Structure formats: structure tokens, C-alpha cells
Amino acid sequence: MKKIVKLEGLCCANCAAKIEEGVKKLSGVESASLSFMTQRLTMEVQEDKTDEILEAARKLANKIEPEAEFKVVR
Amino acid sequence: MTKKQKKMIIRLLISALFFAIGMLFEGRTSWYLVPFIISYLAAGYDVPLRAVRSMKNGQVFDENFLMTIATFGAIAIGAMEEAVGVMLFYQIGELFNDYAVNKSRKSITELMDINPEYANLLRDGKEEKVDPYEVEVGDTIVVKPGEKVPLDGVVIKGASELDTKALTGESMPAEVKEGNDIISGSINLNGVLEIQVTKLFDDSTVAKILELVENASSRKAKAETFITRFARVYTPAVVVLALLLAVIPPLLFGGNWNTWIYRALSFLVVSCPCALVISVPLSFFGGLGAASSHGILLKGSNYLESMASLGTVVFDKTGTLTTGKFKVTDIEAVTGSKEELLKLAAYGEYHSNHPIALSVKEAYGEPLDKTMIGHVEETAGFGIRSELFLDGETREISVGNMRLMEQLSISVPENQSVIGTTLYVSEGTTYLGSITISDTVREDVPIALKGLKRAGVKKLVMLTGDKPEVGQAVGKALGLDEVHGGLLPGDKVHKVEELLKNQPEGTMLAFVGDGINDAPVLARADVGIAMGGIGSDAAVEAADIVIMTDEPSKLTDIILIARKTMKIVKQNIAFAIGVKVVILILSAMGIATMWAAVFGDVGVSVLAILNAVRALKYKIKD
Numbered sequence A: 001m002k003k004i005v006k007l008e009g010l011c012c013a014n015c016a017a018k019i020e021e022g023v024k025k026l027s028g029v030e031s032a033s034l035s036f037m038t039q040r041l042t043m044e045v046q047e048d049k050t051d052e053i054l055e056a057a058r059k060l061a062n063k064i065e066p067e068a069e070f071k072v073v074r
Numbered sequence B: 001m002t003k004k005q006k007k008m009i010i011r012l013l014i015s016a017l018f019f020a021i022g023m024l025f026e027g028r029t030s031w032y033l034v035p036f037i038i039s040y041l042a043a044g045y046d047v048p049l050r051a052v053r054s055m056k057n058g059q060v061f062d063e064n065f066l067m068t069i070a071t072f073g074a075i076a077i078g079a080m081e082e083a084v085g086v087m088l089f090y091q092i093g094e095l096f097n098d099y100a101v102n103k104s105r106k107s108i109t110e111l112m113d114i115n116p117e118y119a120n121l122l123r124d125g126k127e128e129k130v131d132p133y134e135v136e137v138g139d140t141i142v143v144k145p146g147e148k149v150p151l152d153g154v155v156i157k158g159a160s161e162l163d164t165k166a167l168t169g170e171s172m173p174a175e176v177k178e179g180n181d182i183i184s185g186s187i188n189l190n191g192v193l194e195i196q197v198t199k200l201f202d203d204s205t206v207a208k209i210l211e212l213v214e215n216a217s218s219r220k221a222k223a224e225t226f227i228t229r230f231a232r233v234y235t236p237a238v239v240v241l242a243l244l245l246a247v248i249p250p251l252l253f254g255g256n257w258n259t260w261i262y263r264a265l266s267f268l269v270v271s272c273p274c275a276l277v278i279s280v281p282l283s284f285f286g287g288l289g290a291a292s293s294h295g296i297l298l299k300g301s302n303y304l305e306s307m308a309s310l311g312t313v314v315f316d317k318t319g320t321l322t323t324g325k326f327k328v329t330d331i332e333a334v335t336g337s338k339e340e341l342l343k344l345a346a347y348g349e350y351h352s353n354h355p356i357a358l359s360v361k362e363a364y365g366e367p368l369d370k371t372m373i374g375h376v377e378e379t380a381g382f383g384i385r386s387e388l389f390l391d392g393e394t395r396e397i398s399v400g401n402m403r404l405m406e407q408l409s410i411s412v413p414e415n416q417s418v419i420g421t422t423l424y425v426s427e428g429t430t431y432l433g434s435i436t437i438s439d440t441v442r443e444d445v446p447i448a449l450k451g452l453k454r455a456g457v458k459k460l461v462m463l464t465g466d467k468p469e470v471g472q473a474v475g476k477a478l479g480l481d482e483v484h485g486g487l488l489p490g491d492k493v494h495k496v497e498e499l500l501k502n503q504p505e506g507t508m509l510a511f512v513g514d515g516i517n518d519a520p521v522l523a524r525a526d527v528g529i530a531m532g533g534i535g536s537d538a539a540v541e542a543a544d545i546v547i548m549t550d551e552p553s554k555l556t557d558i559i560l561i562a563r564k565t566m567k568i569v570k571q572n573i574a575f576a577i578g579v580k581v582v583i584l585i586l587s588a589m590g591i592a593t594m595w596a597a598v599f600g601d602v603g604v605s606v607l608a609i610l611n612a613v614r615a616l617k618y619k620i621k622d
Helices: A013-025 A047-064 B003-025 B030-044 B046-056 B063-076 B080-111 B205-214 B222-253 B257-270 B274-292 B301-308 B317-321 B338-348 B355-364 B402-407 B445-454 B468-478 B489-501 B519-524 B537-542 B554-589 B594-616
Strands: A002-008 A029-035 A040-045 A069-072 B119-123 B126-130 B140-143 B153-157 B160-163 B174-176 B193-197 B296-298 B310-316 B322-333 B373-379 B383-390 B393-400 B421-427 B430-441 B459-463 B482-484 B508-513 B527-531 B545-547
Touching (some): A013 A029, A013 A047, A013 B222, B003 B080, B063 B080, B080 B274, B080 B594, B222 B274, B257 B554, B301 B527, B301 B554, B310 B317, B310 B489, B317 B459, B317 B468, B355 B430, B393 B402, B402 B421, B445 B459, B459 B489, B489 B508, B489 B519, B519 B527
Parallel strands (some): B527 B545
Antiparallel strands (some): A002 A040, B296 B545, B322 B430
16 A cells, blocks of 8 residues: 655755665565655555554654654645 | 744854854954854754754764764864854755755746646536535536636636646647536636536546656656665765774874864764765756656656666657648649649548548538539448539549549559558549548657757667558658567567667667557556656556657657756766765865865755756757
């Protein structure tokens, strides 16, 4: 299942790369891509783990870039 | 500018002022430390705080951390001026980054500002503003001048002009009237339109395009992944080197502690990776933006990379190089004028609805008077013989193929056109002439092909399901390098696979089709390009690049945009890494001061960003 999250206020390109790397390693995430420019995190996730993954991703993003607001688009 | 940025400017101005005061008093009085401290705090009081926060979160080597160590270290060894300078310029650089990135984000969002906020739903004769999601197929909506068309549909009342610039890059307004299809995302310029909705919002053109554009940067170019990987190694490596530099020479070789710590701190300043990491995605984003402002949508920056090294372009014939619409392309009149011949043929074909007959009637253009037609006799597979009352006389006109002429024992000069179909016209047993109807080549195809060759594309290939002779004739006329005719859709995939095998190393192959029946080929090619994407969902889904207009010449533009973007990306990578390495070496040797390191961080970052912003600007050359 495809999940899209907007990280509003993401302002450090290197942090974006770190978040992407971290999200890719979460269990149940098949693929993930975070575009620094569009501030969108696009993930392909296992359906039954969606909530866990979103929560884990939120924590991770908050750790690396506390300034960015984590908004689930879809 | 955002509030945050405005606040930052004020902070930086205060900081700069006190920095200048500090410089003025340095050496004259020991009080000079006070303005320096004020300057430092004004510029970067939050940096050490953030460094502590990221350390708590287990993030080391984050830029706040690096800057904190560098400046605190400088203060510790008494290099107060440098410490403040590093912080001040670091923050100026950050502000500039922030501004440039926001601006470029904004300009692209504006470019793609096609998302309709509401629809005026007509219910029981009353208008109601609703969310486009709530409108059902078959509902009627009203679009007033200045409003965006929220959903795809058919005009049932009214006439107007539409601005489709955001969709197609075409600046000429398109006229619409009752019965015309209308696509969402275009802007109604003057008249009020009533539209019957044919698609739900999720399936409408605007939703598809937004989806495509918003996900565009999720497929990253190799250069982009390279640079983030590089940064991940570069920063820790430089930090470790800095540590060694600070400790080893004084411990083992009796070096001066302050000197070597100063050099190590310069390393920390240069170790910040953000200049590199920010300029690359920024350039690609600019490239994608430049393309979309010309009606070209790319599904990822990786395709910019591919298009920059394009070696072969494979075209589908019908619908791509040609319009797929049949038109009268040649008239040969033996006696009388061409117009007269066309008129006779049009009247002769009056009752026929065959596509060829329709093309003849369209070419004639004038309304036909039914009372002029008498007895008509049609023989399937041959043609039509009819009695016409023209200009007061009765004429026996036959219009048909070669077989009809043979049946009437009329000898016809050898004038077979390979491309298209030829109709013969005779009166009684006298041969009058012939009319050739064929698929027409798109107007800008010659320009497109010339442009591609000029842009360095080695091989232009055409695939077609038409007879090989037809394909060859069209291919020869256009100057293509290779033509393969008589192909079924499945054969096209095999042909493309064959071409891919023979593709020289390092060059890419693109397939250009109209998206109808060629989805497998679009998927198989290195880059699948669909043309005339509007209204064809299949094309938007299967292709990697969608050209929203019907102009193959846009292909050259994509290549030029891609080349420019790649050039900027390469310049930035080489420049940033190059300058950083040089400064690292010079600092280690004690030639470069911490001020040079500040340039290596902030200066490089600003220059790389200014360069990256160029990617957004691309003008079509005439």
C-alpha cells in the first residue's frame, strides 16, 4: 500500500537523506523515497503494518529533524 | 519571505553590527569581547541548543553539532573573531539556502497551480459550491470566467476560450463550444460554461497530473543518491581527520597545540555537507520545473539523467509522427481544375460515410446540395457511379479505386502513390484525374527530427503496423535512419528489445508513442515517452515522460533541459568537492585560515545554489 507523508518545514537536505535511509530500514517498508524539494515521503508499505510504520517514521523524523511537521497526506 | 526568515535577517543585522564594533575595538581594549559575544549570540544562540538536542536524539555529525564544536573550539584557543565570523556567515548561508529552496518550491507550485478548490454544482437549477470530490458522473457544473475547470466533461451550454497553459505549455487560448470535450485544470477565460461531468475527480486529468507531478521527485537520479551517500562518508571522515590533526602533531612531534587545533577547527567548518546535498536536488527540481512549464511532465529526475545521454529515439508512426487523420494530400486533374475534380468527387461520394469519402468532402469544404444528385449505384470494393445535375447538365461520374476503372475499361496513367489511398474519377469513359488521401505527417516533425539530430541523437527509428512499403516511403520522406513496417503490437516490443541490445554502452533508448496500444513498448524502453497525454490515462500511467501537447519537437527541448540540468549538477558536485578538498589541504598545511574554511562552507553553498537555480530557466529557441 502506498503512503504519502508531507514533512512540512523540512529544511536540511542532509537530514532528508538520513530520514529516507532510516525509513527504508523499518520493517514492513518495501520502498521509501523522501524528496527534499517537495518535502514528500512516499512509502510502499505492508498493509497490516501501516499504523506501526507511520508511527515509527514519525518518531524517526522527529528525532532527525524536529522542526519538520509530520503530516499524513494519504 | 517567511516570518522566520525576517526574524533571522534582523538577528543577522544586529550580529553584523556588533561584529564590526568588536573588530574595531579588538586589541585596543579587553572589552572587545563583549560586542563579539553579543554578535555570536545574536547570530547563533540556537545552534548549540539544537546541537544538544540532536545529541540527545543520538544524531552526531549534524551541522549544528559541527558548528558548535568549531566555534567553541575557536573561542577556547582565543580566536574570538573567527568564532563569531564562522557563526555569522554560517547563519547567512543557511538563510540564503532556506530562501532559495523556498522560492524554488513556490515557483514550481505556482507553475502547477491547477488544483481546483471547488466546483459549482448545478442542482435543481441552483448553483452550489461543493468539493470537486463530491461531484458524480453525469452531474452538471457551471464554470465562470476566471475559474478553473474542476472536472473533465462535455460542454452542454455556452462557449468560451480556455487557458491551458499550465497543462500544455501552450499560450494560445483554446476555443470551446457546445459538444466539445473539456479537460480539468484549464482556466475559463470569458464565457460561462455548463459542463456535464464525465469523470470522477480522482479519474480526472487534473488529479492524474497532480499525482504525477507530486511524485516526480520520488524517483531519484543517480547523481542525487551519489551525493547523499558521499555526504554520509565525507562528514565523518573529515571529522576524524580533524581529530587526528588536532592531536597527533602536538603529541608526537611537539607541535603547538593552538596551531593544530586551529587547523582542525577549519576542517570542521568545511566538513558541513549541506552545500553539496542541497544543490543537487535543487538543480534536478529546477529541471523538472523547467520541463513542466513547457508542457513536459517527467516522472522522476532519473529520466533527466537518461534524456541527457539519449542515443536512439524510436517512434511509433501513426498518431505520433503522423496525425492519424486522413486528408487529401494530392490531386491530379487531367482536364479542368483541381477544384472541379474535388467537387465532382465530393458529390460522387455524397452518400458514403467511409473515412476516405469523408476526407474528400472535408477537403471540398463547401456544403453539398442534395438536389443535384440523381441515381446512385454503389459497388462495394469498387466505388460509386452517380448521376449528377451540375450547372444545368447531367453528368455520369464514377469515383472509385483502380478496379472500378478497369471494370469501366478506362485506362489510367500509372500514378500509384505508395503512401495513402488513391481515388480515381471519370466521367462516362473519360478519365478525369485522381485524388490521393493519406495520413498526414505532423507539422513540426521535420523540425523535431532535425533538432534531435542536432542534439546528438545518433539513430532515429520508426516502427509501424502499416505495410512496410508505406513505412519506408514515410521514413524516407522524413529522413529517418531505420524503418520497420508490418509490425503487430507484440512485434514492436521485440524490435525495441533488439535495438536495446545493439545500443552503444552508456547511451539510452527512448520510445515515443501516443500511449494507445503501446504501453508494453513504453515500459520496455529505457525511457517511455507518451505524446498528447491529455485525456489518455493509459499514456500517463505507462509512460515515464508525458508530452502534454501534440508536438514531437518538444523532445529536443527535454534533451536540452536535461543536458543543462546535468551540466549544472556536475559543475556543482565538482566545484563543491574540489573547493572543499583544496581548502582542507591548505588548512592542514596552515596556509588557509579559518576564513577560507568559511568560504569553503558558506561561499560554496551560495554559489552552488545560485548555479542550481539556473536549471529552472529554459527558453525554447526559435
